[in-house]
Amino acid sequence: MMRFPSPLLALVLFVSFPSFVAAQALKLPDPLPGTAPLKLSEPLDEHMVAGIDRYALQALAQSPQLRPEKWNYDFNSHAAFIESIKENRARFKTIIGAVDSRVIGPGFELLSTTEKSSVIAECPAFKVHAVHWQVLDGITASGLLLQPTGEIKARVVALPDADWTPEMFVGLKAGVPKSAQIPLALAARGIQVVIPTLMSRDANFSGHPEVFYTNQPHREFIYRMAFEMGRHVIGYEVQKVMAAVDQFERLDKQDGRILPVGVVGVGEGGLLALFSGAADYRIQSTWVAGYFQQREGVWREPIYRNVWSQLTEFGDAEIAAMIAPRSCVIEACAVPVVDGPPAPKKGQRASAAPGVIEIAKPASVKAEFERALPVFEQLGLQQNLSLVFSGEGTGPAGSGKALADFLFGLRIRQNKKLIPPVELRRTANGIQVDPNARQEQQFNEMNAFTQELLNRSARYRDAEWQPGKYTSVALWEKDADRLRDKVYDELIGRLPAPEQPVPLNVKTRKVLQHDQYQGFEVMLDVTPEFVAGGILLIPNDLKPGERRPVIVCQHGLEGTPMDTIRADGHSYNAYKNFSEQLVKRGLIVYAPQNPYKGRDRFRTLQRKSNPMQRSLYSYIIPQHERTLEWLSSLPFVDRQRIGFYGLSYGGKTAVRVPPFVKQYVFSICSGDFNEWVRKNADSAHRYSYVFHGEYEIFEWNMGHVANYAELSYLMAPRPFMVERGHNDGVAPDEWVAAEYAKVRRFYTQMGIGDRTEIEYFNGPHTINGQGTFAFIFRNLNWKPSGD
Structure with missing residues (x-):
């Protein structure tokens, strides 16, 4: 085989040979001079995608080691610590889309009519009201308020899983284990509790009558449009929590005293509780049930948990650390599992993204907890971060230890006197709330708010770009x-x-020999993990x-x-x-x-x-x-x-x-x-x-x-x-x-x-x-x- 002084010179000499000047006679060697033989046995696209996949997974796996670069904790005092993470907290609120100004509402509005009371159920310790409250311009929160009949000791936002309605969370409808009916245990202890309705995983409203309906969970349908606008279903619901805290502050001013505020959530509600506790410093105690774990596998979860740039700075440990020096309770427990989007019903098209929710593995929960603990320890507050396993981590939410630790964060001492189980009684003249209609109304509000953002976005871009x-x-x-x-x-x-520098490492093989051109499949390295490639067509009349x-x-x-x-x-x-x-x-x-x-x-x-x-x-x-x-x-x-x-x-x-x-x-x-x-x-x-x-x-x-x-x-x-x-x-x-x-x-x-x-x-x-x-x-x- 003839050897040339250099690969590129070889190609120059080859193309310059007089015997190959005639277009119909040009035949370039295989592989192209200066390149190695391409011996790829699988399709180029499969090889390419697999390499990018490896690169992406490596980046996710390495992210916990890189996140400290984004933090500059100051442990000299609690005030110094809070100041040192101020910019991190602001970025966190931005990436979850909790950026819009909230409406100053008139308080929790009781849903009643001239014929029906807002009280839908009661027991000696508290009454259950149907309520709503203002959140953003055009977005309200709607759910239940548990109002103690005696002295109020604290105020809490309780967040059910997305598969649970507020009524299920308090046992008025079946579907939630007794111990997981956490709002009842809180209200029985003199705590005012508000429960917002979350966007559900049903797909009844995910579409449009003039287009078609889909099997996308409501959370995904809102996520898609909101993500494009720098908003998120997560951010909207964190805003609902913060709007509830706004109303708590209003009540404090009215009562002339400041009561501790907490947030607790299970499953999807646990995600929102964690995020809300990190985003809003007014929340003194946060209880996260069934969500907290290592998050590098978030891509397997439903797409409505996808947050742009989150793991560059915020794993679950870093989010929990933003709750310091306040109290945070992590409960490893069972949650409703999700094996994918709902199957399409009649009249729905399948377009939902894949994604599953599984019960967190105890080892994953413990490993993430141990990454958060040093922040609390360096503040001298390791008692303010607790990890509780319900059973082996697969028992229902609401374990006694988790409840006690949460109450500790609210500065409420457990009463040694046994509190009997709550038995709610529906009231005869209570207003009837249709959970399906309420879900539709909440869905439509988020949809309309996002569409208004879309309608205004061109003006925003023009102001930014000033073309x-x-x-x-x-x-x-x-x-x-x-x-x-x-x-x-x-x-x-x-x-x-x-x-x-990564060498190009170019490989080629001839795949086409036409009377007017020749074609070579090409592959070269972009990083050590993934490649670029394609087909190069060279005219024969060069x-x-x-x-x-x-x-x-x-x-x-x-x-x-x-x-x-x-x-x-x-x-x-x-x-x-x-x-x-x-x-x-x-x-x-x-x-x-x-x-x-x-x-x-x-x-x-x-x-x-x-x-x-x-x-x-x-x-x-x-x-x-x-x-x-x-x-x-x-x-x-x-x-x-x-x-x-x-x-x-x-x-x-x-x-x-x-x-x-x-x-x-x-x-x-x-x-x-x-x-x-x-x-x-x-x-x-x-x-x-x-x-x-x-x-x-x-x-x-x-x-x-x-x-x-x-x-x-x-x-x-x-x-x-x-x-x-x-x-x-x-x-x-x-x-x-x-x-x-x-x-x-x-x-x-x-x-x-x-x-x-x-x-x-x-x-x-x-x-x-x-x-x-x-x-x-x-x-x-x-x-x-x-x-």
């Missing part, structure tokens, strides 16, 4: 990198830089020493590079073999494999990445950077002329990769550009992803960071184009036109309006290849060869 002030390229370029970094860090998420431009042609959802090349088969309907068309016109073409293939196999990557403040594009951007690094090293590539063209999810890539990879000289978004925030958060439109199965599609706070117009601004002053079929079901023309008008205005007011365009064509979700091809040839300064 009208950029009247020249010079003015824009002063701010562009700052805005680019903000979007990268806040919306996409940035991988940490490697400690040492001349000695010639450097040609490259067009990167990106496939869509569940696609492969070959889908963009084939001139037959189902994929041709969408892609029209645009990669092959362009290589036949003399361009070098690279068709990358992006990792959005494999259904849940890739969708769970988003679940594993979001807690570490990462998204799918956190991996895709570095993949493209490394790919361009290699392409630029090839002797027949003009590194100054590399453009991007993507369809569908590839169009989604067109506004999320080239804006951050400046080597791309232009970007074309085909079959995807639209009012993307509305497409993700609108709960009454058939185009919205709120209704569909792509649960990975939602991006944290996109509504307040950057929509497609703002992402496209980041391309400027480089050229940008949109390709749009009138019959494309991605979105209506009106959404596309309105969003693109912002881009057109932005370019035009800087004097570069000729660098952006949109082509409409009378067709579906497909490559049209007319105006876009002309745009490619013009901006790559290429005169195409014949078909």
